Amino acid sequence: MYIIGTVGPNVKDRAVLKGIIESGVNALRFNFIHGSAEEFLEFLKMAKDIKSDIQVMLDLSGTKVRVSGKFQYIFKVYNGEVIYFCGEDKYSEVVKNSKNKIKVIPLNIKNKILNEKDYKQIGIKDNTMTFDIIDKVDGLIKATTIRGGVIRKWKGCNIKNLERKELPLNENDKDAIVWGVNNKVDIICQSFVEEKKDIDDVKLFLNNRKSNQFKPKIWAKIETLNGVNNIKSILGEADGIVIGRGDLIPETSIEDTPIYEERIIKEVLGDKDKEIIIATHILNSMKNGKMPSISEVESIYNFIKIGATGFLLAGETSIGKAPIRTVEFLNNLIIKYRNI
Numbered sequence: 403m404y405i406i407g408t409v410g411p412n413v414k415d416r417a418v419l420k421g422i423i424e425s426g427v428n429a430l431r432f433n434f435i436h437g438s439a440e441e442f443l444e445f446l447k448m449a450k451d452i453k454s455d456i457q458v459m460l461d462l463s464g465t466k467v468r469v470s471g472k473f474q475y476i477f478k479v480y481n482g483e484v485i486y487f488c489g490e491d492k493y494s495e496v497v498k499n500s501k502n503k504i505k506v507i508p509l510n511i512k513n514k515i516l517n518e519k520d521y522k523q524i525g526i527k528d529n530t531m532t533f534d535i536i537d538k539v540d541g542l543i544k545a546t547t548i549r550g551g552v553i554r555k556w557k558g559c560n561i562k563n564l565e566r567k568e569l570p571l572n573e574n575d576k577d578a579i580v581w582g583v584n585n586k587v588d589i590i591c592q593s594f595v596e597e598k599k600d601i602d603d604v605k606l607f608l609n610n611r612k613s614n615q616f617k618p619k620i621w622a623k624i625e626t627l628n629g630v631n632n633i634k635s636i637l638g639e640a641d642g643i644v645i646g647r648g649d650l651i652p653e654t655s656i657e658d659t660p661i662y663e664e665r666i667i668k669e670v671l672g673d674k675d676k677e678i679i680i681a682t683h684i685l686n687s688m689k690n691g692k693m694p695s696i697s698e699v700e701s702i703y704n705f706i707k708i709g710a711t712g713f714l715l716a717g718e719t720s721i722g723k724a725p726i727r728t729v730e731f732l733n734n735l736i737i738k739y740r741n742i
């Protein structure tokens with residue numbers, strides 16, 4: 403069974419990386435939106451020196467919406483405050499108009515895509531910040547702040563029912579795949595997969611750059627309702643499915659997520675050669691330095707009994723307060739529950 407640990411600031415120290423590997427991590431997740439190729443190469447060398455057969459999962463960003471890297475500020479927005487959103491291409495125009503004193507947040511998509519449908523809400527950082535859309539003004543999306551917070555570039559965003567078909571394989575993902583080819587990663591995971599074409603695009607780009615000796619597994623991360631509804635065709639192209647609950651919840655709803663999880667798992671279990679990985683919200687309590695909750699432990703037990711083939715720890719290892727203890731606890735649960 404996979405225990406996938408995400409690398410990050412809290413596992414930069416060799417002793418900590420060695421600790422999570424020896425405690426049960428058998429695959430490392432490199433999330434290229436949160437790190438450079440140089441940093442990940444150092445992680446890779448250190449990990450392979452610790453355990454030569456450790457697997458490496460390259461996590462692509464897919465069509466994940468984020469606050470644009472072109473965003474020039476860091477500012478706090480308050481409940482009730484009116485702010486504006488736009489696409490990257492519109493932002494340069496807004497910046498030039500220095501007379502504008504409104505707060506404008508650019509997203510890493512084209513302004514046309516953001517404006518072509520009437521969306522109701524934009525969430526940032528797993529919906530810990532939410533903004534109700536109230537109008538469109540001169541190509542900008544006008545919104546009122548429901549839950550505020552600090553806005554900075556690269557923060558993840560969620561827009562329910564966003565039309566993603568026009569979003570191609572992005573340049574960051576292409577660069578990451580090239581890095582993966584050069585360093586022979588074991589798994590390439592595409593995020594926000596909504597149809598089999600999303601996997602086909604990765605395979606096409608990959609096949610033009612890899613040798614016959616390099617055949618990584620291709621996993622699809624399901625994080626939207628379209629992905630859930632198209633799971634059968636996606637499964638036909640992917641070697642495994644990752645249920646990305648961190649985004650599936652704000653992209654759908656927390657009450658519907660267990661229903662979608664069940665649908666996905668039942669479909670994947672029909673093909674015994676496919677992996678089904680449960681990602682994020684595994685042991686969030688331990689990420690914050692607390693004891694695990696009974697609901698987290700019950701969830702892990704139920705996923706193991708239903709047939710999940712692995713768990714992906716995100717913040718629990720990358721920024722968590724007790725990465726080694728968290729991995730050790732999860733590994734002990736897996737050993738205990740698989741033997742019942």
